[in-house]
């Protein structure tokens with residue numbers, strides 16, 4: 001392995017290759033605290049050319065690689081498999097963080113894969129544009145990581161997922177000599193065969209390493225209002241969301257929280273509930289009202305327990321109730337001496353959301369060892385984040401139950417976090433054998449030497 005490390009150092013310089021286990025642990029442990037197996041080394045190239053060189057060295061040494069961005073992924077895609085016997089190199093993309101200037105004519109910007117989502121959002125906002133993808137992990141998640149996972153987030157209901165924003169890509173291919181593909185032109189119309197940017201979007205580091213992306217921006221919407229609304233059922237919440245869509249009014253976000261999740265999040269941030277009563281479900285609805293949402297408010301909200309925030313500071317406070325849910329569940333369970341929560345991101349057809357949520361509630365609560373169960377998520381997209389504490393971290397029975405229930409409801413085992421290593425064995429619940437065979441053939445075409453993130457997406 002010395003020859004491999006020496007060649008890597010030759011490309012990036014000694015400061016950017018680490019084999020020190022104290023350093024490696026940080027790169028091999030994910031956001032939830034899950035500790036993966038130890039990598040041979042972490043390499044932090046400076047630019048696309050170095051990424052391509054590092055990748056080809058790994059191919060020639062037949063060593064697997066894991067591309068890593070902000071390491072905020074929640075499906076074990078960016079950390080080594082705890083049980084893998086083959087050596088692996090982590091290629092960290094955080095030094096590729098340059099952001100170009102916004103192209104005012106096309107409303108697009110090109111960013112290095114390692115730029116954080118928050119930095120891309122800030123760069124767009126500074127010149128009067130908005131990048132539509134937004135997630136609570138924005139300060140650490142990278143634009144390359146969000147493309148590699150096809151991240152969703154809070155504005156999918158208005159703008160679609162990351163795939164809908166990507167207009168171009170640059171990537172290093174896993175071949176024996178350094179190879180980059182560059183398709184960053186951002187043409188609005190470009191019907192020249194297979195869309196490789198789209199293929200890499202959601203590929204979770206299994207095909208190539210994304211080194212830069214070009215994304216579409218939007219002009220910010222007019223004044224927005226944020227309403228926190230007490231409701232009693234999923235059906236009522238969905239009806240409210242659909243009745244908010246009126247001429248001139250656009251729903252920008254529609255998030256649901258259950259009673260328990262809201263309670264522990266309020267506990268975490270040391271706040272009282274802004275609502276006057278307790279409710280089984282609470283809906284956070286952001287609407288761009290073009291100056292007047294009074295019709296919707298009068299028709300739907302006047303009789304409900306509701307708080308409306310119009311100014312930025314109040315909106316931020318209401319948003320923190322939703323955005324700190326993931327953290328609140330982790331803190332609550334760990335403080336009680338339970339294993340870190342099982343966090344399962346799933347999506348369900350809207351027409352079946354209420355029934356399926358009830359089914360999940362009944363089945364999971366009755367499952368042996370379950371102490372804590374709750375759900376929150378992007379309700380307008382049928383996307384629930386199911387949280388369960390009690391069963392040990394390596395007990396897969398509760399995930400098995402939840403994912404089979406979701407499949408029974410016609411849903412997807414992954415709404416937005418991806419498959420990673422965590423859900424690879426359940427991919428067949430959402431994809432047919434023919435689809436998986438095509439996906440494997442695509443992988444073999446991009447990654448003929450099989451070095452890209454083995455164990456992610458397909459169980460080995």
Ligand SMILES: Cc1cc2nc3c(=O)[nH]c(=O)nc-3n(C[C@H](O)[C@H](O)[C@H](O)COP(=O)(O)OP(=O)(O)OC[C@H]3O[C@@H](n4cnc5c(N)ncnc54)[C@H](O)[C@@H]3O)c2cc1C
Nearest residue numbers: 069070071072073077142144145146148151152153205210
């Ligand atoms: C508090 C919190 C809230 C979250 N909320 C959301 C949410 O609302 N919606 C959502 O979709 N996700 C959410 N996530 C999950 C996570 O933030 C996203 O999956 C994000 O897109 C990961 O970006 P990253 O840079 O951290 O990628 P990493 O975690 O580093 O990597 C994720 C995957 O992408 C691959 N990868 C990373 N960079 C590259 C690259 N340059 N080229 C090729 N492959 C690459 C990795 O190999 C891995 O498989 C949340 C996470 C946290 C901790």
